[in-house]
Amino acid sequence: MSANTTPRPPVMEDVARLAGVSHQTVSRVLNTHPNVSARTRKRVERAIAELGYRRNTAARSLVTRRSQAIGVLGAGTAHYGPANTLLGVQQAARNEGYAVSMASLSEVTTAGIHDALEHFLLQSVDGIVVIVPHETMLTSLHAIALSVPLVAVGFGADEHLTVAAVNQRVGAALAVQHLVNLGHTSIAHVSGPQDWIDAAARTEGWRRSLEQAGLPEGVLVQGDWSAESGYRAGLELAAARNVTALFAANDQMALGALRAFSEAGLRVPEDISVVGFDDQPEAGYFVPPLTTVNQGFKELGARCIRMLLSDMANGPSAAASVLNPKLVVRGSTAPPAQ
Structure with missing residues (x-):
C-alpha cells in the first residue's frame, strides 16, 4: 500500500523555523503582542505568507476557552453608510483572527x-458589536445585562456603554461651513429619519452651524436615506426656489436631489450647490462630482475592534473613541449666483 503523500498544512513551528525565531515569538506576532520589534514582526509575517499558514482556531479555543468569534449586529444595510461600517468592523475582526457571525435587523x-x-x-x-445607532437600540442596551463585552458603534458617549463613533455634528458643521464660506446664506437640509441617532446629530449640526454663522434656520425636509426621498425633496426645493444650497444627510439622497434639480432646469452648482455625506465610491462620478463628508469607515471598524478586544481582556470600560470626519470638496459646490 502506498504511503499517503498528501502534504500536511504548515504549523507554527514551521513558521518559526523559516523566520529564524522562537515558537513564542510567532505566537506574539499572531496575537499582536506589543513586545515584538517591527523588523522581527515583518520577518514572521513574510514566513506566514510564504507558507500559507493559518492558525488552528479550534485548538486555540480549547486552550483559551474562547470561541474566537464575534457577533456583529447591523441595520439599514441596504444603504452605503451602515453597510460600510459593517464591512469595516468585519474586516478588522478578521484581521485580528476572529470569525464573524453577522445578523441584520430589517426593522x-x-x-x-x-x-x-x-x-x-x-x-x-466572545463579544458583540452593535451597529444600529437608533433610539430603540439605545433603550434596549440599557435594559439588557449581557455576559460578554459589547461595543456600540455610532452612539454618543454613554456611561453604560463602550462606544466607537464618528462625530456626526462635526461632519455636518464641515459641510455647512464650507457652504457659508462660499457665500451661501440660505442652506436647506434633507435629513435622515430622526429616530436614527446619526441623522438627528447631522440635523443638529446643521442647525447649530447656521446659528453660529448668524444665519436664519434654513428649510428642513424629512428624508428616509433613500435616493427617492432625496428626489422628492429636490423637487420641493426646486419649486420653491428659496434656497441656494442643500446639505443632504447622505450621498444617496444627494443623488436623488441632483436628478430633481436637473429635471427642474436648475444647474448645479451654478444655481444651487449640493453637499452629501458618506463619500461613497460613486460620489466622484455623479454629475457634477459630489462634495461630501468622508467618515473613515475602515478606521472606525479598527477602533471598534480594538476597544472590544480591550474590554474582552480587561472588562467593560464604558470608554468612547470618537473619529472626526473629513470634507471632500468636488464640483457640486460653488459661490451663489449674483
Missing part, C-alpha cells in the same frame, strides 16, 4: 434586538 424593534443578541449568546461569541 429596529425591541423584540428583534433581544432575539438577535440572544442568538449571538447561544453561539458563545
